[in-house]
Amino acid sequence: MNSPLSASSRTPQDPAAENLKHQREAIAALGHELRLLVDATVRTEASPETTQRLADGVRALTGQLIGRRRSPADIPEVDEFPGGVRMYSPVTGPGSPMAPPMRVAPYEGGVVGRCLLGIAHEGPPGYGHGGISAMLLDELMGWACAAAGRPGMTISLQTRYRGPVPLETPLRVRAHVTATDDRKIYTKGSIATEEAPSTVLVEADGIFVAPDPDVARALFPILDNAQ
């Protein structure tokens, strides 16, 4: 299984790789514009008439996007599953209007994620929603498992909120594997600002399980097709 941090197996000269790159760039460009739209939407004080007109305009745009719809079980062609690029991940996906998106890199035996939360991610006024913090940590601890060669699914996530997470502030999320026990992988994670990286605002303990192969095939039929 490839690590999500590893490069794609296709070479840049490969026409299929060029096409994939082109597709991903376009998806990321749309994701970027949609994130700006989401941000503008949750900030707007436009009149009801203007808001209604915009809703009609957005509906017309959405109509253009409905073509080959995928079922939840399908893997997008632009993705690498398992263990690779997820263009529409709600945390790291450059094509997701919901994602901050968090950029992940290796870091001191684990992984680090960098992102900003916007008003769309707000919980208490001016601060991030606790569920969003848990989502960032869950995802990054999952990456830490994969980067350690032990990909798994979350079975337990415990979060402690020590301080509110400021919006529109560069954040540093960290995660690493602390221990493994058969199929269980134990992880720790934290969120701090880039400005004060040693002041932990949220910390988490996560337990992941590498699913039994039969369970994994039942959950992800695509794994059978890939063989």
Ligand SMILES: CCCCCCCC(=O)SCCNC(=O)CCNC(=O)[C@H](O)C(C)(C)COP(=O)(O)OP(=O)(O)OC[C@H]1O[C@@H](n2cnc3c(N)ncnc32)[C@H](O)[C@@H]1OP(=O)(O)O
């Ligand atoms: C790189 C991309 C990163 C993405 C990260 C995103 C992470 C996620 O959000 S994953 C989504 C949320 N998680 C889930 O939906 C998982 C739901 N759980 C399941 O489907 C199953 O428990 C699954 C598939 C993980 C494991 O099933 P299976 O392979 O049958 O394992 P199973 O035999 O039941 O359990 C293995 C061990 O874990 C323990 N365990 C399983 N579930 C739990 C649980 N919820 N709580 C505590 N222990 C548990 C079992 O007791 C067992 O321990 P032991 O061997 O000591 O008895």
